[in-house]
Amino acid sequence: MASVVFYFQVHQPFRLRRYTIFDSDTNYFDDFRNEQVLRKVAGKCYLPANKIILELCKAHKGLFRCSYSITGVILEQFQKWTPEVLDSFKQLADTGCVEFIAETYYHSLAFLYNRNEFIAQTMKHCQFMEDMFGQRPRIFRNTELTYNNDVAKVVEDMGFDAILTEGADHILGYRSPNFIYNPPNCARLKLLMKNYRLSDDIAFRFGNRGWAEWPLTAEKFTNWVDQINGNGYVCDLFMDYETFGEHQWEDTGIFNFMRAFPGMLLATKKNEFLTVSQAVGRYPPVGEVDVPHMISWADTERDLSAWLGNSMQSNALHDVYSLADDVLATGDQILIADWRKLLTSDHFYYMCTKWFADGDVHKYFNPYESPYDAYINYMNILDNVRARAAAIKGR
Amino acid sequence: MKVFMLGWEFPPHISGGLGTACYGMTKGLSEIGVKVTFVLPTSVPRDSGGHVTLRSATDLPLGVRKIVHQTGQPFSGLELYQLDALLIPYSTPETYDEEARKLAEEQMALDAETLAAIKAISGPTSLGLFGHGAGPQYAGDLMAQIYKYERLAVALARISDFDVIHAHDWMTFPAALHVKARTGKPMVVHVHSTEFDRSGDNINQVIYDIERAGMHGADKVVCVSHLTRNIAFTRYGVPAEKLEVVYNAVELPEDGGAATRPIRRNEKIVLFLGRVTMQKGPEYFLMAAKKVVEKFKNVRFIMAGSGDMITRMIRLAADLGIGRYVTFTGFLRGKDVHKIFQIADLYVMPSVSEPFGIAPLEALSHDVPVLISRQSGVSEVITHALKVDFWDIDQMADKILAVLRHAPLGSTLKQHGRFELSKLSWRDSAESLCEIYRGMTGGT
Structure with missing residues (x-):
């Protein structure tokens, strides 16, 4: 029996508006653009994809299951601009086939810079999930699947059952991602690792006509998953939810694939779908996986270099986290929320200079013309946040 | 491949980017085995040195000197010639007149002879591109000197061996057109700047006409960017198939910056x-x-x-x-x-x-x-x-x-x-140019 564990990441940042050093107001966010992007992606992805997932849950009478992580910052945007998307997620929650996973509310890299902030954001996200969907998350995933042994330890201490990360080759070596593991320093916490080959077949290669396996049919994919039988327990398919309709457009046939695949897989009678918690409850860990250094699911490097690869990124991250005490001490909820929205990892991703000249996936997601513009804009806003904190303190 | 190249500045005498570009380009060309005869006007200021006249060259037309860098020839495959004509763009009529008067004083003795020599050159007297007393930005004398440069360049071309004519910027276009008319060799004009870049929309009509005639008379028009290519296409009506883009490059300083x-x-x-x-x-x-x-x-x-x-x-x-x-x-x-x-x-x-x-x-x-x-x-x-x-x-x-x-x-x-x-090199630019030359000469 191979258990497919679908996990979808749902996130959009609060993008910043153009803010020069001569600006002094406190409107940092590009509401117009954020609403525009959200509505576009809702129409192309969230609404149609949720509709299909709901149909699958109903059609297979509870045998189709999947898990989501929805960041706090996108949920706030749903509430503000597209409440119908939020409703559709609530409908999914009501089926009982869908699990919600915890992460840092602000999709931040707080773990690296401020442990208290990391815990606070995670608790805030858990609470929000409970309020929205009536589930207290049992599973944790860190922003962009950034992970090492230390993350595992802290997450175990917070009471979670399991954590997700990338099944990076340089970590797993000869081992298969299709099992459940333990971090070396944890007694209880389980570790699920993304099967990046099969995940990326859907997320990245699905619409690529140059790919030898194109077109990817439900039959073919079912056959690949079926081969795990006897060699593993789980098939961890982790991906951005925007894969459906946004990264892979509807005309690639991605929705039809998703409609057909679960029925095809279940028809084998040898395979099934599980939520992360179900998989964790069903299978014992088969060994330890030691991850001393930070890994992530980004780029081919599978490391932090997309967010922390140049001195601008490291400077910006360092500066924003160094404001933590001053900002939190003000007790000003608006200022604190503004500052926390600046912690979202996307802002640092926009400053990435890797491959910038070649114009690739990084560019596609980037609202700035260059990483330098992203940094300048960010630092200008940070100046204003610093000044606000100082002004309140001085009062 | 041998190139008869017409320019108006070459290091160490430069007023801007053109001299730097000509230097890098000819160096790149020499590295890939292209021989360049580079034809310069009289440099300004003449007293600061830099170029040294080669006394031995006695078989040249009057008003044409073979020169070398004061520091010796910068690289092989390059021959520099200087013509007795004063081409200084970007100067006001006053400063131009000043420079021209100085040159005239120096050449008082030679002048009669030079004029006679120019008259002695047979063939079409002028391509009729411009009259004397051009626009407000450039003194009429500049136009006269451009004409002089043209005649002397033709005289030099008659005794030179080359496959392609390559002219940089409008002041050398009349000379290039004339050399082409006399020799039948294919011609490239290289557009480093246009009248619209220099003057906005208040263009000097005479200069525009020269630029236009040069671009249309050339077999290929090389532009330094797509920005410039667009101007050549839209403002000068150059057919798209004639236009090429070759980017400039830079030489990294040897001391590591x-x-x-x-x-x-x-x-x-x-x-x-x-x-x-x-x-x-x-x-x-x-x-x-x-x-x-x-x-x-x-x-x-x-x-x-x-x-x-x-x-x-x-x-x-x-x-x-x-x-x-x-x-x-x-x-x-x-x-x-x-x-x-x-x-x-x-x-x-x-x-x-x-x-x-x-x-x-x-x-x-x-x-x-x-x-x-x-x-x-x-x-x-x-x-x-x-x-x-x-x-x-x-x-x-x-x-x-x-x-x-x-x-x-x-x-x-x-x-x-x-x-x-480090990804931009003059050698790569030279390769692109050489490709263009080969296309025009049928691969010789």
């Missing part, structure tokens, strides 16, 4: 280096400086260069009340350029219209980060630069301030900029 940064006061330096003319947008630099100074006092703006707007700029700096933050150095060359790059924290090129713009590449080669206007050809090849629209002085000031205030910005720009620069 900024290794020898001198100790200096704790003051940040923002540099403008270029002709102080409408085309280069010097006033936007000063207006941005004003905004920068409001936020950051520990800064000096250096305007290095000369041009017809220099006095206006000095006045503008005073009117803006930023006189004490601005230094005008006048025109710099050679070592001084090198030195000023070494002390600069940021190079700004706010050009209103810049067909290419080699100076930002030179700045990067000296490890100076650059802020360039989007209205520049170089912006097509450099991604690791700050970019603004030249008129957007708020953005310009914002970006200048960011470089001054946040060290990681400058260091990241430098690091990636230098790497990107």
